[in-house]
Amino acid sequence: MNKNAKELIHESLEIEDDFSSSSHIINSIASEITPEQNKYEIPSRYNKNRLVILMVNTNRYFVYWELDDSTILSNNIDLNKEKLYFKIFDTNNNLLTSFESMFALGEYNINEKFEDLDIFVKLYSMKDGELKELLCSNTIHTFSTQIKIPDEKDEVWLKKTKGWTEIIRSSMQHFTLGMSSSKYIEEIEKLRSYEEFEKDSMSSHTIHQGNKND
């Protein structure tokens, strides 16, 4: 790895927090316009089962849901008396957080930090003291806020030219692939296995170092 990597990363981040480009020009162009009367009707609900989680920022996630009439009826849910229960899990089924609602249609902001995880939401009703799963949301991969300087095994380089694609690891010899570059993810996995094998069979000093910087 480049010995100046930390400094280069620092310079890349140096003024990130002081400056953003959010003030798009459309803002100044559009500021001239006049209010219009609202003319269009849109559905207030779709009467469909729906549970969605969306990412907002590193500390906020947005969830919206709708339960259709038949689900409410078939599960004997009386939202005047009962609640809906929402639980957020990671893909290892660790419970991260939860919230409740008494509305069949709603939205909620989860103000928590989930660092670099695959997460999803489940919606439950409560029957006889037990949770019954009604809906499961999409899965999202959350933001990362950490610098993860690669060690030798994680530092992988790709040489991509018109004729071929070549993967180079800091810790081992080059592999040259054919034109189908999309295949190289599989190759990375193979390389990882190969490296594990090599770790067992030879000294790390014998592994060829890739020339990364040109």
Place this chain on the structure above:
Amino acid sequence: MINGYWVPVLHSHLPFVKHPEYDNFLEEHWLFEAITECYIPLLKRLKQLEEEGTDFRLTVSITPPLAEMLADSHLMDKYAKYLQKQIELGKKELNRTIDDPYFQPLASFYKNIFEESDEFFRGFLNYNVLNGYRYFYDKGSLEVITCGATHGFLPLLSVNEQAVRTQIEIAVKAHQKHFGKSPRGIWLPECAYYDGLDKILNEKGIKFFIVDSHALTYAKPTAINGVYAPCYTPHSVAAFGRDAHSSKQVWSSKEGYPGDFNYRDFYRDIGYDLDFDYIRPYINPDGIRVFTGFKYHKITGTTDYKEAYNPKIAKEKTNEHAKDFVAKREEQINHLKHMMGRSPMVVSPYDAELFGHWWFEGPEFLYNIFKHLNDSDSIKAITPIEYLEMFPQNQIVTPNPSSWGDKGYYDVWLNNTNSWIYRHLHEMAIRMEELAQEHFHTTDFDTTRVLNQMLRELLLAQSSDWAFLMTTATATEYSVNRTKEHISNFNELLGMIENNNIDFDKLQYCEYKNSIFNFIDFRIFITS
């Protein structure tokens, strides 16, 4: 010896706005102002550079909605009339200011600008601004890249993968339609990236995209050269990270060059300053005062006191600032080269409309940058593809989800002002997918028309501009109304399919007004 490279990128985008039901519709002027103040001045400077034998490289995104509007004969007819009206106002201003030693030269200055724009539009551009971009694209000095079909904020649409695929697929097709070749790069709408997007980009033949710095610095693993070298994603698409230093020099309202007191003041405009009866023919037909483009004052200072603008002094300033910008890039690149052991690159992306609209002298500044770069023996402007050809070996990382918006993530496009739209966008995508499957083999002409229009309405509703303008509260009513219009149209058209009862007047009106993408085929929604 060349120590490194500067990669300038201009993102040219306006949302699709077309109101054929009106002779003069205020929001259509967004386009007309951008053509006159940004696109034509830029293309004129590029032509000038070419004629002077100055080498330059510039990457420009022309988003599909912008390309569609620039190629729309109805809008371009209106634009030609708009120019004539501006020239007429210029002539009136010459008479009005005849005894004013400060403003009379400025009236003449603006009249000449509009006359020259008209001549350039009719001459070199042959009534189509895209001809100018095509000219330099074909010569290789300009790398034109695409964007999302309607600038949809892809991470928030990705609940339905087909919605994202369709945004990219139609973007590629629109690029092919307007430029005769497939795009090699994409400007991700709002530079917004999410985990897995690179797979779709790779499948669509995209070679590179631009991200904000924290997409690479917080990538897995971190990009060890920061943003000063591209990285390949797991699906081998190159990600170029924005350099904040060079962006800040131009973007920052406090420290940026555009804030120099000698530059033209954006806000003082005769549309607001002059007698109502005099200016009335040149403002909104409803009598609402708007910017006319005739601005006679310089920034002057931080108070409301404004002095007369002097174009000659402002022009000299652009040269001074360009020289400073190039010197700072040389210094930055020489420093980076020493640290990296390879030739670094500095990627500077900006909204194209910054140059000319907000910063009137911006196109001249760019012209001067290329003149100074031409004299530099240590840095050179290139395109992302050229950098990749020279340096094909780059680190593989998984970029961090991010955007270039305020705070760097998705807040601007998802907050309490606009969260209501996503429920509808997602439902529309689901219905579109179901209908595309159900009617995939239909041969009925009218059913196909309805389904095609439904896809247009969905795409137009997805435009990130509406959510953005709701957040900034500068055009909330129009943005809410536009979003609701497309949701409403979609559902009306859906009703026609479900009830097997087509309202041809409504269908025809939607096709006429929201006429984007004449090549559209609803089947793309599942084949993409």
